[in-house]
Amino acid sequence: MLIFVVLCPVLFIVQMSLRTGLDAFQMPPTFPFSVTLQNYVDLIEGKFVRSLVNSTVTSTSTTGLALLLGVPAAYAFSRARIRATGLVSLWTLATRMAPPIAFGIPFFLLYKDLGLIDTRLGLIVIYLTFNLSLVIWMMRAFFDGLPRSLEEAAYIDGAGVVRAFLRITLPLSAPGLATTAIFTFLLSWNDFFYSLILTRSAAVTAPVAIVNFMNYESWEWGKVAAAATVIMLPVVALSIVVRKYLVRGLTAGAVKG
Amino acid sequence: MTDRIARVAASERIAAATEEAAHTARGARTSWRRARKMVFVAFVAPAVLVLVVVTILPLLYLVVTSFTPLDLTNPASLRWAGLTNYQQLAGDDRFWNSVWVQAQLSFWTVSLQLVIGFAIALLLNGRMRFLELVRSTFLVPMVLPPVVVALIWKILFTPDISILDWTLGLLHLPQPAWLADPRLALWAVIIADVWEWFPFVMLMLLAALQMLPEEPLEAARLDGASKWQAFRYVTLPLLKPAIVVAALFRLIDSVKAFPLIFIMTGGGPGTATEVTNYYAYLEGFSYTYVGYSSAIIVVMLLATLLMSMALLRVSNREVDVE
Numbered sequence: 014m015l016i017f018v019v020l021c022p023v024l025f026i027v028q029m030s031l032r033t034g035l036d037a038f039q040m041p042p043t044f045p046f047s048v049t050l051q052n053y054v055d056l057i058e059g060k061f062v063r064s065l066v067n068s069t070v071t072s073t074s075t076t077g078l079a080l081l082l083g084v085p086a087a088y089a090f091s092r093a094r095i096r097a098t099g100l101v102s103l104w105t106l107a108t109r110m111a112p113p114i115a116f117g118i119p120f121f122l123l124y125k126d127l128g129l130i131d132t133r134l135g136l137i138v139i140y141l142t143f144n145l146s147l148v149i150w151m152m153r154a155f156f157d158g159l160p161r162s163l164e165e166a167a168y169i170d171g172a173g174v175v176r177a178f179l180r181i182t183l184p185l186s187a188p189g190l191a192t193t194a195i196f197t198f199l200l201s202w203n204d205f206f207y208s209l210i211l212t213r214s215a216a217v218t219a220p221v222a223i224v225n226f227m228n229y230e231s232w233e234w235g236k237v238a239a240a241a242t243v244i245m246l247p248v249v250a251l252s253i254v255v256r257k258y259l260v261r262g263l264t265a266g267a268v269k270g
Numbered sequence: 271m272t273d274r275i276a277r278v279a280a281s282e283r284i285a286a287a288t289e290e291a292a293h294t295a296r297g298a299r300t301s302w303r304r305a306r307k308m309v310f311v312a313f314v315a316p317a318v319l320v321l322v323v324v325t326i327l328p329l330l331y332l333v334v335t336s337f338t339p340l341d342l343t344n345p346a347s348l349r350w351a352g353l354t355n356y357q358q359l360a361g362d363d364r365f366w367n368s369v370w371v372q373a374q375l376s377f378w379t380v381s382l383q384l385v386i387g388f389a390i391a392l393l394l395n396g397r398m399r400f401l402e403l404v405r406s407t408f409l410v411p412m413v414l415p416p417v418v419v420a421l422i423w424k425i426l427f428t429p430d431i432s433i434l435d436w437t438l439g440l441l442h443l444p445q446p447a448w449l450a451d452p453r454l455a456l457w458a459v460i461i462a463d464v465w466e467w468f469p470f471v472m473l474m475l476l477a478a479l480q481m482l483p484e485e486p487l488e489a490a491r492l493d494g495a496s497k498w499q500a501f502r503y504v505t506l507p508l509l510k511p512a513i514v515v516a517a518l519f520r521l522i523d524s525v526k527a528f529p530l531i532f533i534m535t536g537g538g539p540g541t542a543t544e545v546t547n548y549y550a551y552l553e554g555f556s557y558t559y560v561g562y563s564s565a566i567i568v569v570m571l572l573a574t575l576l577m578s579m580a581l582l583r584v585s586n587r588e589v590d591v592e
Contacts, residue, residue: 020410088313089313110522112574113526115567115570115571116328119332146321174306205416209532220417220529234431238425244415252409
């Protein structure tokens with residue numbers, strides 16, 4: 014019963030996406046209904062695919078960049094016993110808590126001068142504001158859970174520090190890496206605000222594209238429902254993979270994992 | 271005699287050898303430490319540099335623009351104006367209205383999420399596989415892209431095309447035009463936000479419930495406490511830190527209902543759902559008064575910072591207790 018109440022809104026939109034224009038608004042809903050993929054076909058033929066590509070490219074790139082910069086830093090923070098733990102967590106928390114518009118305005122002004130408005134690069138960089146500190150925070154917790162003795166042994170056997178990190182520690186933390194990567198990907202994929210103010214047409218991501226065609230083609234609710242279904246599918250699939258770490262990721266900075 | 275001397279000499283040799291071995295090991299250790307220090311600096315530097323560039327510098331720039339009458343249509347307006355924006359803000363009714371709307375939104379969403387999230391957490395606290403499955407499905411609302419959540423509820427609150435509207439009609443309840451009614455529009459947003467985020471509270475409290483020690487509850491039971499008494503006087507106090515942390519998190523995040531408001535109501539009707547965040551967005555990007563908008567956000571940031579510090583303090587105390 015509870016599950017039904019919680020999931021009903023989601024199922025409602027999915028079934029809506031599978032109906033023809035008029036059928037979607039028959040109240041009461043008729044069952045069974047004739048399933049059609051017409052809404053999805055229309056989507057593929059429209060501009061929506063381009064925004065999906067934008068979303069995928071920006072989310073993937075920013076994830077890669079955040080990992081590249083953040084993982085070594087997290088390792089150093091974990092192993093060096095630097096007394097900066099408090100600072101790192103405050104920073105992580107602050108960037109997570111700040112309303113996006115606080116970064117939105119200065120980045121907008123800057124991008125206007127640099128010609129980065131409506132570019133994927135612009136989005137990739139601004140997503141680092143929340144991704145990078147998240148990566149450092151999450152990976153440090155994972156590294157803390159790995160024994161140091163292995164690295165030390167590797168060093169005595171003649172491996173350099175970097176080599177010991179790359180060959181021993183990194184492979185062992187693969188699950189942590191995967192979880193962190195999924196998290197940053199999801200956060201970037203779900204972003205609405207930055208894409209809304211920093212893109213116009215060329216670099217528009219899927220969430221903003223939906224809103225745009227809701228405004229211009231508001232009668233096509235079936236298509237809107239189909240687009241919504243398309244962008245939520247990967248999110249639901251990926252979050253099932255990381256559900257154990259969901260709380261840790263969402264409370265990064267304040268609560269120990 | 272000679273035998274004994276030989277034996278002593280041998281043991282001395284062994285001792286010396288052992289010490290030497292220990293010495294080389296220690297030597298390796300120190301050089302390992304030194305090498306590591308260098309690598310660590312190289313590892314941390316790029317990340318910190320990028321963080322400073324993408325987070326600290328923009329925020330400083332934001333503070334600077336908040337002291338200017340910057341207007342996007344007039345680049346020459348980037349000039350020092352002192353506290354003008356802040357003075358104007360203090361007398362801006364629309365700003366104070368937005369603070370009031372935000373306060374109502376925050377109060378109702380956080381309290382409802384706490385109550386519902388806590389109730390469901392208690393209901394689902396168990397180790398059965400079935401419960402685990404149920405818990406996973408409850409996570410769906412909060413991981414959905416906020417845009418999708420907003421679209422779903424926009425459709426549900428639109429008369430004639432919504433199953434919600436139809437159900438209310440079936441029960442002979444009023445079928446209001448939620449989003450067009452100034453009294454109901456905020457409630458429509460509240461309902462959507464509660465649906466989206468009660469799983470967060472549920473998840474945090476479930477985690478806390480499962481880490482509760484068994485002993486105090488058992489002791490209470492042995493002392494003849496009823497189920498309710500055990501809950502009220504043992505479980506609840508033990509959960510208090512987790513509840514406070516969850517509430518503070520939701521309180522701070524309740525400022526970010528932007529996609530819901532943008533898509534469902536656009537701040538309307540009138541200014542009925544215009545929260546401060548949204549007002550700042552309108553000033554900056556619809557009316558192009560970026561300077562004024564920055565001032566609004568600086569005020570918001572200060573409020574957020576205060577709440578975050580409260581949050582850190584509470585969660586640190588919780589860790590200390592452990």
